[in-house]
Amino acid sequence: MSVVLADLAYWQETTIRLVVGLIAVLLPAGTLVYLFLFKMMSFMQSRLGPMEAGPYGSLQLLAEVGKFLQKEDIVPQAADRLIFKLAPFVVLISTFLLILVIPAGPDLWFIDVDTGIFLGLAVSSISVIGILMAGWASSSKYSLLGALRATGQLIAYELPMVLAVVGVIIQAGTLNVQEIVMAQATGEIFGFGGIGNPYVITQFVGFLIFLIAVQAELTQPPFDMPVAESELVTGYLTEYSGLRFLMFFIGEFATAAIFSALAATLFLGGWYVPGLEATDNLFNVIGPIILLGKMLLVAFFIFWFRFTYPRFREDQLQQLAWKVLIPLSLVNIVITGVLKVVF
Amino acid sequence: MSDTADTKQMAYIAAQAADARVNLEIETEGMTLNIGPQHPATHGTLRIVVRLDGEQVISAEPLMGYMHRGYEKLTEVRTYPQVTTLVNRIDWLGSFANEVPFILAAEQLMEVEAPPRAQWIRTALFEMSRIANVVLFLGDMGVQLGAVTPVFFAFRDREFILNQIEAVTGGRFHPNFDRIGGLKDDLPKGWIDETRGVLKRIRNFCDEIETLVVGNEIFQSRTRNIGVIPADIGLSYGLSGANIRSSGVDWDIRRDGGVGLVHNELDWKVWTHPDGDSFARFWVRLQEVRESCTMIEQILDGIPSGPVMAKVPRIIKVPAGEAYVETENPLGVMGYYVISKGDLTPFRVKIRSASFNNVSITPWLLKGVYVPDVISILASLYFILGDIDR
Amino acid sequence: MRKIKLPGLIKGLGVTFKTLVRTLTKGSHTVQYPHVKESPPPRARGVIALHEENCTACMLCARECPDWCIYIEGHKYKAPPRRPGGKPRKKNALDRFDIDFSLCMFCGICVDVCPFEALFWTPEYEYSELKIADLLHDKTLLSQWMETVPDFEDYEAGSEAKKLTVPQ
Numbered sequence: 068m069s070v071v072l073a074d075l076a077y078w079q080e081t082t083i084r085l086v087v088g089l090i091a092v093l094l095p096a097g098t099l100v101y102l103f104l105f106k107m108m109s110f111m112q113s114r115l116g117p118m119e120a121g122p123y124g125s126l127q128l129l130a131e132v133g134k135f136l137q138k139e140d141i142v143p144q145a146a147d148r149l150i151f152k153l154a155p156f157v158v159l160i161s162t163f164l165l166i167l168v169i170p171a172g173p174d175l176w177f178i179d180v181d182t183g184i185f186l187g188l189a190v191s192s193i194s195v196i197g198i199l200m201a202g203w204a205s206s207s208k209y210s211l212l213g214a215l216r217a218t219g220q221l222i223a224y225e226l227p228m229v230l231a232v233v234g235v236i237i238q239a240g241t242l243n244v245q246e247i248v249m250a251q252a253t254g255e256i257f258g259f260g261g262i263g264n265p266y267v268i269t270q271f272v273g274f275l276i277f278l279i280a281v282q283a284e285l286t287q288p289p290f291d292m293p294v295a296e297s298e299l300v301t302g303y304l305t306e307y308s309g310l311r312f313l314m315f316f317i318g319e320f321a322t323a324a325i326f327s328a329l330a331a332t333l334f335l336g337g338w339y340v341p342g343l344e345a346t347d348n349l350f351n352v353i354g355p356i357i358l359l360g361k362m363l364l365v366a367f368f369i370f371w372f373r374f375t376y377p378r379f380r381e382d383q384l385q386q387l388a389w390k391v392l393i394p395l396s397l398v399n400i401v402i403t404g405v406l407k408v409v410f
Numbered sequence: 411m412s413d414t415a416d417t418k419q420m421a422y423i424a425a426q427a428a429d430a431r432v433n434l435e436i437e438t439e440g441m442t443l444n445i446g447p448q449h450p451a452t453h454g455t456l457r458i459v460v461r462l463d464g465e466q467v468i469s470a471e472p473l474m475g476y477m478h479r480g481y482e483k484l485t486e487v488r489t490y491p492q493v494t495t496l497v498n499r500i501d502w503l504g505s506f507a508n509e510v511p512f513i514l515a516a517e518q519l520m521e522v523e524a525p526p527r528a529q530w531i532r533t534a535l536f537e538m539s540r541i542a543n544v545v546l547f548l549g550d551m552g553v554q555l556g557a558v559t560p561v562f563f564a565f566r567d568r569e570f571i572l573n574q575i576e577a578v579t580g581g582r583f584h585p586n587f588d589r590i591g592g593l594k595d596d597l598p599k600g601w602i603d604e605t606r607g608v609l610k611r612i613r614n615f616c617d618e619i620e621t622l623v624v625g626n627e628i629f630q631s632r633t634r635n636i637g638v639i640p641a642d643i644g645l646s647y648g649l650s651g652a653n654i655r656s657s658g659v660d661w662d663i664r665r666d667g668g669v670g671l672v673h674n675e676l677d678w679k680v681w682t683h684p685d686g687d688s689f690a691r692f693w694v695r696l697q698e699v700r701e702s703c704t705m706i707e708q709i710l711d712g713i714p715s716g717p718v719m720a721k722v723p724r725i726i727k728v729p730a731g732e733a734y735v736e737t738e739n740p741l742g743v744m745g746y747y748v749i750s751k752g753d754l755t756p757f758r759v760k761i762r763s764a765s766f767n768n769v770s771i772t773p774w775l776l777k778g779v780y781v782p783d784v785i786s787i788l789a790s791l792y793f794i795l796g797d798i799d800r
Numbered sequence: 801m802r803k804i805k806l807p808g809l810i811k812g813l814g815v816t817f818k819t820l821v822r823t824l825t826k827g828s829h830t831v832q833y834p835h836v837k838e839s840p841p842p843r844a845r846g847v848i849a850l851h852e853e854n855c856t857a858c859m860l861c862a863r864e865c866p867d868w869c870i871y872i873e874g875h876k877y878k879a880p881p882r883r884p885g886g887k888p889r890k891k892n893a894l895d896r897f898d899i900d901f902s903l904c905m906f907c908g909i910c911v912d913v914c915p916f917e918a919l920f921w922t923p924e925y926e927y928s929e930l931k932i933a934d935l936l937h938d939k940t941l942l943s944q945w946m947e948t949v950p951d952f953e954d955y956e957a958g959s960e961a962k963k964l965t966v967p968q
Contacts, residue, residue, distance in 0.1 A: 107820065109823075109828075110819070110820045110823040110824055110828075111816040111817075111819050111820045111823075112819065113819055113822070113823050113828050113829040113830070114823070114828045114829065114830040115823075115828045115830060115832070118832055371813060371816065371817070372813075374816055375812050375813050375815075375816045376809070376812065
């Protein structure tokens, strides 16, 4: 994108970036909500889901947004008003910053920094602050418990996530996301370069750990203890209504979309499909669609787990993170490192 | 309550508390969390006040009565046929089973007995209401633990049972089909064959639940060794039904001295589980649904022909006397103590509903567990609010 | 052959996936209500229909109703004698027969106790109203429900119950 925008005025460039950014966040999020939350979940439960708004209920999401916009924006009397109102924005900001690092084609990216993946994983943690703000400012015990659980969980699962990515970084030899994609496109598996080298094959353990960690970062079942609706009502979201709840909702699903896209980029080859030259200009057109397809594939698994499993207890999910996932990912790093040196 | 178990529990809490207070500087005040009366996990309006230390429960106190509808008093101003209308709203999920003990008590006082065909059909509907009730529990337990899908399976397959109940009685939830001396009507044509198909679906549902929930490692880790009720403690709190059978007590009124129903003529098994934890309670109920299916199948094969109504006067006056009849309802033992003074209405009715006793163990049971386990234990005890408050 | 024991987590995924495929290929268990309607069984207690000619305003139903939601008013009148020269017959005329369906518990006792077969259940269920007062069905409306009353079903083998007929 930077190449395309090079000759435009600063304000034009900014506007275009803003619009594309909004589309890049909202469109995949909406697709996820409609395809998976509305339809797949319903089909897995022998029902059809929304069918009235638009053909096959495809406009249901707009109806829901309309509903949320109409609702009263309630702030509890004892709440810390400023913090309470700010919290959803903080969560959304982390989502919007995260999209920056994911390239959608050889020349399509928002920013091209050498430490792209590092930046992405770092900004993804900002949402913890927003959640903690929401939980504390709500002045509700359920919210507080939910926020504290969320904080503990997000911090615990940030580690295996980063460590799982380290394997990819070692193999690709770079922190730049675009170069990681290129490395997968041009790579070879034991001398066979027909399909490139999507790291899901060589880094399968890392991929699994990454998926589990993503599931936990999104606070989705089986890791939805922070919002466990049967015990904490909805955790840190309990006191939110109307537009602010909608923002949390968008944040949740946009993050799900972006993390899926990140997983697709790091492990499934991103915008690249085998058969074409990686520098082919065609990828600037079909790249986003390929990325969307791969993202939906990853998201399918995330949501499949979500609709099937009951949730872990707080101590159990901490044990899973510290006693299983982190040692496993450390072993993975060591093996990757050794193999990298050997081959 | 036995002293040993209580001391053990206290020692455990003391140890936990000592752990938490190693460093006096980080000692914190406890927090009171008010779970309910409006809360997603209380399926109604049960209120549980828990004192928390972090996520650990120090003490829990269930407060009931938010849904008290005064049925015991209302029965005093209703004639006997009208009472069945009221009482099948006590446990609204297995409503037919609520009518049976009351009708049996009234029949005992009037010294009439329902004809055999009526008794067999009554037993079939009794077991079907058990299936309708417990199937929902099997799904709901998943929801309480965070899995959304099982409950939709439960609603889906319960629908077929409710359709069968509706085809006979005319009411899905409130059949009001029992009469003193028999049943209101006979079975419609084709019902028996349809019911066989439905039972196959229910068995299929049980298999699905077995793989989706029981076999799930997360579910097992959430329920095994959680909320263990020793047999003696459970008995001293008056627990009944699957809750006490899952603690290893082999006690089922259907087999041990039930009156008026034909369970003793059928070939079936009382399931027990030695563990007494949440998992055992779920597992025993799952087996009981299957056992109910075999029971109904045998009933469908063996319904005798004959009338469904004994000779009873059109205006029912119950002779003076007292009777207590209890049956093994879906939630546990349900009994009606009916005192009659020879009027059109009962003089006094005392309803012993299972959920009241099942919930009363919670202060003992919830001590020292974590907040998420409060929910899973409550879900596994399986109470219906109407059955607690009456 | 030894069966490989899959972890329960994966088998559980299989259950939901199977349901997903079944819903996509064979359709869902739910129906799209306003477009598709399920028909309840003939015995279903939907709404009460009144066969006005049979009613003698005897008040039995109103008395037996557990929450007293039936309102009946009637008057006596002298009908001309059957045979010429006979005494005029005393007859009951029905002035008002209202059932308040906002109070009704759908227990069916009124239908049971009616000695003259004037009340019937029909499985009709679409009579919700915007105002609660409109749920008071008067005798013209209750008589209109008569058209929807289905015939009584045959009984299962082995039954000795007599099949009743619906007056038309």
